[in-house]
Amino acid sequence: MxxxxxxxxxxxxxxxxxxxxxxxxxxxxxxxxxxxxxxxxxxxxxxxxxxxxxxxxxxxxxxxxxxxxxxxxxxxxxxxxxxxxxxxxxxxxxxxxxxxxAEARVDESKLWHLRFLKDDGALAPVYAKVQSIASINRVGPWADFLGRHSFYIEVRRTMSIDRKFTVASNFYVAGPPFWELLTIPEEEFDVTSLRGTLSAKRFDVATLRAVEHFGIQPVPAEIAGIIGVAPDSVAMTCDVIGYGIKDTPVYYQRYWIPPNPYRLEAGARIP
CATH class of the missing domain: 1.10.10.10 (Winged helix-like DNA-binding domain superfamily/Winged helix DNA-binding domain)
Incomplete structure (x- = not known):
């Protein structure tokens, strides 16, 4: 019945x-x-x-x-x-x-980075999911770019590329000017474009340019499980630094990218 x-x-x-x-x-x-x-x-x-x-x-x-x-x-x-x-x-x-x-699919027009290309030259779809948003006191390469602050906001995301492999993303901004990120309800958070969240009326901070730096780094244990590589292995990293008005530092972001068969279009694409 x-x-x-x-x-x-x-x-x-x-x-x-x-x-x-x-x-x-x-x-x-x-x-x-x-x-x-x-x-x-x-x-x-x-x-x-x-x-x-x-x-x-x-x-x-x-x-x-x-x-x-x-x-x-x-x-x-x-x-x-x-x-x-x-x-x-x-x-x-x-x-x-x-x-x-499914995770939220990133609008291709918002893809400044992670522009993976399929064999036919088409952009591979990217699906984003926020794993955590937290206040942190530790310093790292983000502090070298953003400057020293009492705390920082760290946003951890996973990015599924064409449902074939996963990229880990750690995004950082200075804590004092962006502390309200910790209070934004999940449904109001632009998971597909963190720049979109920063440029919203609440903050009104635009990113005018971004610079990418690629490298090969040892993979931390907590990242290895996310991107599907063995502990103590190495992976490609893409560090992105975003600038605002008068080249003011806005954000620092690191992507951890596992081995994969896709081509990666280098160079930040600014709409």
Whole structure:
């Protein structure tokens, strides 16, 4: 027996499907030939859950059969909806593991760095996810560029390149002028472009140019597991320093890049 959304509170991504999602699904007239197809209504419901932050990157969806028990629709409709969402990069389907909410895809126009090229010359898609945002007191190469401050803000991200390999990103800014980064709700944080977060109204700090420095460095143990290389190995690094008005230091960023078959377009691309 197929139950409704309300009397079978299946859990998506650790939380029950919201009443808001049910309202979205029920808002289109199925009897009208001009109405939205059922599979698009399922897509829209899931999109609304993602936009509202009730489904987050990495969260696992119920199985197709479980969804047919939650939603008043057929297995074929659910499969078509999930396929459409996967093609748009909103979900990731892994054989034997399940279906997951995908990391945010970086708009190609925002890619100043990490411009990996496929064999046909097309840009490889990049999917970003923030792992942590923290205040730190330790110093490193970021302090040499940003200057000495009482603390720094460190943003750690992972960047999935074409779903084939992972790049680790550590991003640093001076703490005192950017302390509010620690208070920004996750849904307001521009995970795909940290420069976008800094240039927003809250900070209004524009990055006018950036310089890249490439090298080969020993990989720290905590990074090795992220990018999939053996401990005590080496990997390519790309250190990026961003400048603002009058060449004021704005940010320091380091990418850890594992061996991979893609070509990397060097040189910061400034839109």
């Amino acid at each position: 197929t139950s409704s959304l309300e009397d079978n509170p299946e859990r998506i991504a650790g939380t029950t499907l919201s009443e808001r999602a049910a309202e979205i699904y029920a808002s289109v007239d199925l009897t009208s030939p001009r109405g939205m197809p059922k599979y698009l209504r399922v897509c829209r419901m899931i999109e609304e859950e993602i936009a509202a932050g009730r489904m987050k990157p990495g969260d696992r969806l119920p199985s197709e059969l479980e969804l047919t028990q939650v939603l008043p629709t057929s297995l074929g409709t659910v499969q078509k909806a999930l396929q459409a969402l996967a093609e748009r990069g909103l979900i990731l389907r892994e054989q034997g593991k399940g279906t997951f909410i």
